[in-house]
Amino acid sequence: xxxxxxxxxxxxxxxxxxxxxxxxxxxxxxxxxxxxxxxxxxxxxxxxxxxxxxxxxxxxxxxxxxxxxxxxxxxxxxxxxxxxxxxxxxxxxxxxxxxxxxxxxxxxxxxxxxxx
Amino acid sequence: xxxxxxxxxxxxxxxxxxxxxxxxxxxxxxxxxxxxxxxxxxxxxxxxxxxxxxxxxxxxxxxxxxxxxxxxxxxxxxxxxxxxxxxxxxxxxxxxxxxxxxxxxxx
Numbered sequence: 345x346x347x348x349x350x351x352x353x354x355x356x357x358x359x360x361x362x363x364x365x366x367x368x369x370x371x372x373x374x375x376x377x378x379x380x381x382x383x384x385x386x387x388x389x390x391x392x393x394x395x396x397x398x399x400x401x402x403x404x405x406x407x408x409x410x411x412x413x414x415x416x417x418x419x420x421x422x423x424x425x426x427x428x429x430x431x432x433x434x435x436x437x438x439x440x441x442x443x444x445x446x447x448x449x450x451x452x453x454x455x456x457x458x459x460x
Numbered sequence: 461x462x463x464x465x466x467x468x469x470x471x472x473x474x475x476x477x478x479x480x481x482x483x484x485x486x487x488x489x490x491x492x493x494x495x496x497x498x499x500x501x502x503x504x505x506x507x508x509x510x511x512x513x514x515x516x517x518x519x520x521x522x523x524x525x526x527x528x529x530x531x532x533x534x535x536x537x538x539x540x541x542x543x544x545x546x547x548x549x550x551x552x553x554x555x556x557x558x559x560x561x562x563x564x565x566x567x
Contacts, residue, residue: 379556389496389504389547391556403554439503445510446494446551450503 346370346449348440353454360430360458366423366440366451374418377443380425382436383453392438393425408434430458462486464550466559472567479535481562483548488528492552495524495533498561499544507546508533538564 352364364380380392393414394403402414413426423440437453463486473479483493491511496504506515508524511531521536535542543566548559 388561389498389549389558391558394554394556405555445513446492446506446549447556448506448509448515450505452503 346442348442348449348451350438350440350451350454353438353456355457355459356430357460358431358458361426361428362430362456364425364427364438364440364454364456366425368421368423368440368442371442373416373421378414378416378423379441379443379447380414380423381439381441381447381450382434382456383439384436390436394443395423427456430456432458434458461555462489462550462553462557464548464557464559466548466562468562469560470563470565472565473538474567475538475540477538477567479538479542479564481533481546481548483526483531483533483559485529485531485550485552489550489552491527492550493524493526493531494549494551495522496547496549497542497544498547504547535564 347369349367356362377396379394382392383389392405395414399416411429415424435458437455439453440451441447442449465484467482493511495508498504507518507522512524523534525532546562550557
């Protein structure tokens with residue numbers, strides 16, 4: 345079964361850092377680009393970042409550029425999102441998603457709350 | 461950046477109704493568009509990819525059409541399990557952009 349499982353969310357103070365992980369299984373992880381997508385509570389979906397298969401090419405939404413870093417470890421079948429200088433507006437459910445003709449598979453999401 | 465305008469933002473319909481949701485792109489995106497269904501507390505699920513291809517396992521009452529700048533998701537006969545929020549997504553260029561969502565509610 346193709347599966348993406350996020351972890352690492354939680355409560356963090358403004359200005360703090362958090363690292364999200366996404367464990368992939370059931371498919372050849374190194375063959376797929378990956379994204380992070382977030383959803384504010386009760387609101388719509390927002391694309392955050394993308395990484396290509398080799399990990400060398402990345403893209404970011406303007407709202408997170410310079411603060412977030414996406415990376416991957418193909419040997420461990422794991423995707424990461426390092427989030428620094430967190431702001432209240434970064435509060436959201438963060439989804440790890442797979443690239444296949446756009447986005448096909450979604451993880452269950454992990455909640456990040458930025459609050460003092 | 462390519463903007464996606466989805467309409468309507470919400471609609472009320474009855475079981476058995478035909479429902480149509482539209483997404484317009486601010487510039488041409490070929491057929492680089494997907495449709496997603498999301499139920500409360502759950503991750504989105506893809507219904508349609510490359511504008512008109514039905515995702516495996518998705519009922520045939522769902523269909524997609526369009527190319528370029530205008531796209532449509534149609535539910536031919538609304539079922540109780542279809543009450544949810546629907547989103548389009550353009551993946552032609554970065555930043556990827558979702559539509560604002562359409563909440564389909566029971567009339």
